[in-house]
Amino acid sequence: MVITMLEHVDLQRKMTKVEYRMDTDVLKRELALLQHTLKDKGLPVIVLFEGWGAAGKGSLISDMILTLDPRSYKVFSTVSPTAEERRRPWLWRHWCRIPERGRIAVFDRSWYPETSIERIEGNLSEAQAKRRLESVNRFERQLTDDGYLVIKFFLHISQKEQKKRLKKLSESKETQWRATRQDWERNEKYEEYYKVFDEMLEATDTECAPWHLIGCTDRRSALSEVYHIMVDSIRQALAEGEERKAAAPKQDGKIDPGPFSLVKIPSLREVSLDKTAPENYKELLKEKQEHLRAIHNRLYLQKVPVVIVYEGWDAAGKGGNIKRLAAALDPRGYEVVPIAAPTPTELSHHYLWRFWEGVPKDGHVAIFDRSWYGRLMVERIEGFCTPEEWHRAYREINEFEKELFDRGAILLKFWIHIDKDEQLRRFNDRENTPEKRWKITDEDWRNREKWDQYEIAVDDMLRYTSTDFAPWTIVESQDKKLARLKTLDTVIAAAENRL
């Protein structure tokens, strides 16, 4: 017989009051000091508590946070997703709650019930459950790669012990509401849950975010273990952070797009920019917009989310292109999300955090005017992230888009393309036309000087993030009208294909 993870947990351990004091007094002081250090060093910490009902999650959390300054942590109590949350990818609400650097987020239950309990109580198929467990591993890996510390506790008690506790809760008028019918039902089906929990633990016990299984028969010994693990983990993470800082930053890396099927795409130099729009452009545009309007209606009714990314050279005609596309959509069902330089709050989170926040609801269209691909272009070229970080980002981005795709989203990514001469013509035109002058800045000229570097970066980006579920389309925009027709066509084709 295979020995499961839960079987290894010592449920007999006990501690006297004196032992507990001797053991934890120093630890508590240390933890109190560590929270200031982690604040100074900008270490973001996620502490999550999962486990059996009545195992003592609430009281353990209450006790543990007593040692902390209430200003430095936030407790999230995760319940079933709200109707609003259900309209987005399941990881969405969890991504939105990750802490800023230097802060602690304590989760009283987290993303795990949706990979385990829902298998029994919801209508989560085995295949879905497996996919969610993989999503969780990717999620936690992305966080820890970015310097997050993720401490995971599973609080274990036996079926008998659980029953005893539920009984005790039921006996007092003050506490009886805490032992619900659901709790009793779960206690009866303990074996079934055991199996599901064990599989969950096994599947998500990763090197970057290992599980800590805590025997909770005795409250004091459980608390003591929690303190030990908290202090050790934070101390180690701080030390590793220092080491990393002390070491010379790696100047190279290898692009790894992750285990996804890539679609072949030409390099920018191979793209011909000679074609122009047909003479009946106006008619065609109107026709296609009408067509898209009808489709948008159907996408809305069928609750298909759509994510459209616009990237491209400065002055390539992104704005006008977006405008023509948006004009075909019902304003109640789409949103244009302009992406500027990150704010300080955004900078103090994982770089994908702000994009997760902008993920559209089912049935809605989100048009990103610039996007997470900044990581692979401006951030790479200007050194706003380390080489290690941008090398890692190809895979992270593909994984991010995979989450959206798994939710049922249509993903389209447009590279709005012109050549270097055309850009110069447009820049000059902007300089010389009063009502266009706001469109051109010194930065545009500076970026232009780095055209060749950008070309390399864009080719890499197109090549390694054009997956079969989220392909890039190069949109020839030397003639803006042609470009507008092409984006409309692409959106229509993708939507019809789905519907």
Next chain:
Amino acid sequence: MVITMLEHVDLQRKMTKVEYRMDTDVLKRELALLQHTLKDKGLPVIVLFEGWGAAGKGSLISDMILTLDPRSYKVFSTVSPTAEERRRPWLWRHWCRIPERGRIAVFDRSWYPETSIERIEGNLSEAQAKRRLESVNRFERQLTDDGYLVIKFFLHISQKEQKKRLKKLSESKETQWRATRQDWERNEKYEEYYKVFDEMLEATDTECAPWHLIGCTDRRSALSEVYHIMVDSIRQALAEGEERKAAAPKQDGKIDPGPFSLVKIPSLREVSLDKTAPENYKELLKEKQEHLRAIHNRLYLQKVPVVIVYEGWDAAGKGGNIKRLAAALDPRGYEVVPIAAPTPTELSHHYLWRFWEGVPKDGHVAIFDRSWYGRLMVERIEGFCTPEEWHRAYREINEFEKELFDRGAILLKFWIHIDKDEQLRRFNDRENTPEKRWKITDEDWRNREKWDQYEIAVDDMLRYTSTDFAPWTIVESQDKKLARLKTLDTVIAAAENRL
């Protein structure tokens, strides 16, 4: 007979295609340019559309925004509040959506259905409706006082016209889902809605945010009117902004706490700081914490929201006091909200915006470690806002707290008090104790130099914002233990009084 606002609307007006073109071509170009100016000048604009079903809101909005750069506006489509939104004051979700300076928020329905349609379809009493209309006027006044431009459109059609349009929608398969049973029912009860709309318009047609009633029988003339009003309003707001900038900023003002009953409160100098905690402090603390723990449970079950504000001198013992209070609460039901200097995003909104975001759900406790009262202290003294702004803030803050109170919240505000000598002792102690040194900064010493100025500001604040629904409590913290008992006592008393 009284002539109502809606009766004034011309429903006969018509425009030919040529007239429309001649009228609006220039306007559209102007609007396109104005959006860049308002972005540069940081003018935040709210455009809201209310009116009859099938009056053409959707298509008018679609058309109007075609002239705008999709990156500069955002369309919000307001539907019934979600379950999550219902757990907070009704204005909460609307406050959260106000635009940043320089951006346009277009509302396809806004806060008005909750003051009108709900009177007929929901269970909103006349008294509640009246209170909501007052809330709306305060809301819009606070926004416009802060430089927001609020443009309000009401789209009017006759009962007959509405019926005709619903019929037409029902005839096509593509559009029949848009004429719902509810729409038909509303058409039948047109008279009833008419009365309610008219009262709503009458009650909220204020100088700072007047209504624009648009006859929508003819689409072109309606659109033309919308363009005229948009352009005129934005142009005027920009001009007024320039004027205000050119004029010398007013260096004085008058404190106006608004039409609220104030509770008498001693000035800081009158407060005696001699008392110390009883010998059995430890026991008492534990006892009171136990007591509060039980009460918190009941507050949670009865869904009473609680807002607790901590303000006080540096080193007065706020942190430790909060910790003792929080220790008595179930971590799943409270949150400590530390308020630091505003982020750039926060600065580019109304100053109350970020606090509205932190408003607790029903049944939850929010403990603010510093708060909106920064406006009346540090911002006043350091000149982070104009004298006009902080003078206005007394009333705005009372109004804000009134909204929370009307929602059923318990509001408690603590001024944690010590004298100047005690502060010096604690500062020195912090300097001399290694593990406390992180607590003391140069800024603390600089603030200390302004003790006398702060004393005046605090006295003003206590005097003019201690309302009967949100009173201040001065907490003598010369002896921190005494202070801890007092805050616990105050919270317990207020909660018991409510329960």
